[in-house]
Amino acid sequence: MKAWLQRFMSGRHGQDDLNRALPVLSLCFLTVSLFTQWPAFYVLTLIPMSSCAFRMFSRDTKKRARENLAFLQVKDQAARKLRQSETRFHQRKTHRFYKCPSCAQTLRVPKGKGRLEIRCPKCGTSFERQT
Ligand SMILES: [Zn+2]
Structure with missing residues (x-):
């Protein structure tokens, strides 16, 4: 089983930071859909989860790495702005x-x-x- 999985995942992108963030986004949509009972948010939960699966099994690793890099830049910029706001507040x-x-x-x-x-x-x- 383990060898089969290793052969299957060989050459595929696998897990990265963006793939770890997408299920969290999906969970946020799911939480909102539970409280609001709006079916649109339930449908929105499928988009991050399906793109997470697509990215994990994708063989175009260069494109996935570029997407992950863009995500990390946006994440770092948001973290920097948050730290600046904290400093200003203090x-x-x-x-x-x-x-x-x-x-x-x-x-x-x-x-x-x-x-x-x-x-x-x-x-x-x-x-x-x-x-
Ligand atoms: Zn100046």
Whole structure:
């Protein structure tokens, strides 16, 4: 049995991060469908599960690797934004956050110092803001 499975899975993509996330998404749709009783969400549970099975048994490993890489980039970007939000929330009483009008760099300045001229360290643009 084990040798048969190894032969069957040889050359196939198998498991990756995206394939681990798709059943979680499917479970979320299933939970929503249980509480709302909307059949559309139940049908939506089938899409991530079927694509998970398709990706696992696919022999086009390069394409699956590209999909997984794109998923990981989106996941990392979301995690980075979440960490930034946490940092801002913890520093909300001591600092203010502004975006540079020229390059959109986020700048952190101390709070309660009156009107300050803020100079962007990235592009050198200066602007005034109340802190
Ligand atoms: Zn700037």
